[in-house]
Amino acid sequence: MSIMKINGGRSLHGDVTIGGAKNSVVALIPAAVLADNPVKLDMVPDILDVHNLMLILQSMNVSSYFADGVLQIDPTEIKTGHLPSKAIKKLRASYYFMGSLLGKFHRAVVSFPGGDNIGPRPIDQHIRAFEALGAHVTENGDTVYIDATENGLVGAPIFFEMVSVGATINAILAATRARGVTTIHNVAREPEIVDLVAFLNEMGAHISGAGTDVIRIEGVDHLHQQQIHTVIPDRIEAGTYLSLAAAVGDGILIKNVVPEHLQPFIAKLQEMGVDLSINDNAIYVQKSGELRGVNVTTAPFPNFATDWQQPLTPLLLTAQSESIITDTIYPQRQKHVAQLQKLGARISVNDCNQIIVHPTPELHGAVVAAGEIRAGAALMIAGLMADGETIVEESDNILRGYDNIERKLTDLHADVELITQLD
Numbered sequence: 001m002s003i004m005k006i007n008g009g010r011s012l013h014g015d016v017t018i019g020g021a022k023n024s025v026v027a028l029i030p031a032a033v034l035a036d037n038p039v040k041l042d043m044v045p046d047i048l049d050v051h052n053l054m055l056i057l058q059s060m061n062v063s064s065y066f067a068d069g070v071l072q073i074d075p076t077e078i079k080t081g082h083l084p085s086k087a088i089k090k091l092r093a094s095y096y097f098m099g100s101l102l103g104k105f106h107r108a109v110v111s112f113p114g115g116d117n118i119g120p121r122p123i124d125q126h127i128r129a130f131e132a133l134g135a136h137v138t139e140n141g142d143t144v145y146i147d148a149t150e151n152g153l154v155g156a157p158i159f160f161e162m163v164s165v166g167a168t169i170n171a172i173l174a175a176t177r178a179r180g181v182t183t184i185h186n187v188a189r190e191p192e193i194v195d196l197v198a199f200l201n202e203m204g205a206h207i208s209g210a211g212t213d214v215i216r217i218e219g220v221d222h223l224h225q226q227q228i229h230t231v232i233p234d235r236i237e238a239g240t241y242l243s244l245a246a247a248v249g250d251g252i253l254i255k256n257v258v259p260e261h262l263q264p265f266i267a268k269l270q271e272m273g274v275d276l277s278i279n280d281n282a283i284y285v286q287k288s289g290e291l292r293g294v295n296v297t298t299a300p301f302p303n304f305a306t307d308w309q310q311p312l313t314p315l316l317l318t319a320q321s322e323s324i325i326t327d328t329i330y331p332q333r334q335k336h337v338a339q340l341q342k343l344g345a346r347i348s349v350n351d352c353n354q355i356i357v358h359p360t361p362e363l364h365g366a367v368v369a370a371g372e373i374r375a376g377a378a379l380m381i382a383g384l385m386a387d388g389e390t391i392v393e394e395s396d397n398i399l400r401g402y403d404n405i406e407r408k409l410t411d412l413h414a415d416v417e418l419i420t421q422l423d
């Protein structure tokens with residue numbers, strides 16, 4: 001586990017370039033095993049989730065090589081078997097191997113995934129999709145067995161009871177190689193899903209409707225990559241730097257962003273009174289003046305993402321009036337609250353699970369723990385705002401999804417150090 005040591009209280013300036021999207025690349029890597037030839041991805045972020053997925057690939061005899069943002073994956077000698085549960089547990093997206101191995105071999109045996117501990121995260125909708133395509137699904141202890149070897153996978157209509165990013169992706173991965181046509185209704189519309197579908201279509205898949213709430217897939221027998229695929233920019237990382245820039249910046253330029261993907265976040269910052277200059281692929285954040293509190297409600301794309309609520313919270317502390325956060329996706333996603341209180345934040349949770357953020361003129365350094373990735377992002381920003389030294393323990397959770405974080409913060413003139421400790 002790593003710890004992050006922050007000497008806060010400085011104002012930051014300069015520019016920062018956003019990396020490829022974690023939630024995109026963690027689907028693209030399992031999707032790559034569907035290909036018949038070696039696959040290349042560009043703008044791959046250097047994050048722990050990618051390194052853990054590479055370990056899982058290795059256990060399937062799929063070699064991969066990662067340098068300078070390019071990840072090469074060779075699935076031509078792939079072998080099925082039991083996937084390493086230690087690596088599987090380190091991230092959520094390991095469960096995309098359920099969909100991709102089922103698509104490729106009509107069979108998958110995968111342990112329950114890990115990922116952020118942000119409240120209940122069932123996978124009933126994923127299983128519903130696999131069953132609709134003709135697979136038999138059983139669970140034994142911690143392991144899910146999915147089998148369609150008898151009749152193969154057959155395209156079918158799938159109706160989700162709720163909008164789920166993961167279930168949408170798993171259904172797409174399996175149905176891409178099913179016989180016939182699959183229509184998936186009530187799907188998630190996140191940009192990372194559009195990116196995954198673009199990648200699969202570039203390799204010869206026939207998928208339409210990504211970005212709307214119905215996706216149609218005509219199954220194909222082979223996928224073959226002909227051009228390198230560039231991962232879209234990470235909108236959650238971008239939101240994190242936008243919040244940081246508005247909280248402690250003295251003029252920060254955030255490069256490699258897609259402003260349309262950030263619309264709900266940008267709208268909230270502007271409602272607070274943050275001064276932004278927005279170009280095609282960059283946003284300049286001016287030093288903030290007096291800010292207003294705002295109410296935030298998270299919901300599936302195109303609404304305000306749950307993954308943004310914690311990174312926004314430290315900025316809300318600087319406002320002159322109260323803010324209220326309602327997370328409709330993960331109502332118990334509050335791991336940051338008690339930790340922020342240690343830094344002196346006036347923040348609490350009410351009986352309706354809403355987070356109430358009161359104006360807090362000053363924070364002071366303290367020892368805190370990053371219980372999950374976005375709680376870690378909130379603590380990192382709060383540590384930069386606080387006077388004195390903050391130690392963020394369990395910082396591996398930050399490293400799961402923040403590319404080159406120490407270098408990027410240092411380039412903005414922050415005083416931070418990541419210290420790796422042996423487990």
Ligand SMILES: CC(=O)N[C@H]1[C@@H](OP(=O)(O)OP(=O)(O)OC[C@H]2O[C@@H](n3ccc(=O)[nH]c3=O)[C@H](O)[C@@H]2O)O[C@H](CO)[C@@H](O)[C@@H]1O
Pocket residue numbers: 023026092093120121122123124125126162163164165166167188300305306307329330
């Ligand atoms: C790797 C990845 O992309 N992770 C993202 C993905 O997680 P993940 O794909 O796990 O999140 P989902 O979109 O599936 O979850 C949305 C909601 O649906 C519920 N649900 C989901 C599936 C299911 O079978 N049954 C069920 O009840 C969940 O408990 C949650 O309340 O979307 C979340 C919501 O935007 C983000 O916070 C995560 O960063």
Ligand SMILES: C=C(OP(=O)(O)O)C(=O)O
Pocket residue numbers: 091092093114115116118307373374401
């Ligand atoms: C919840 C998140 O990730 P995961 O689904 O990978 O745990 C996140 O990125 O905020």
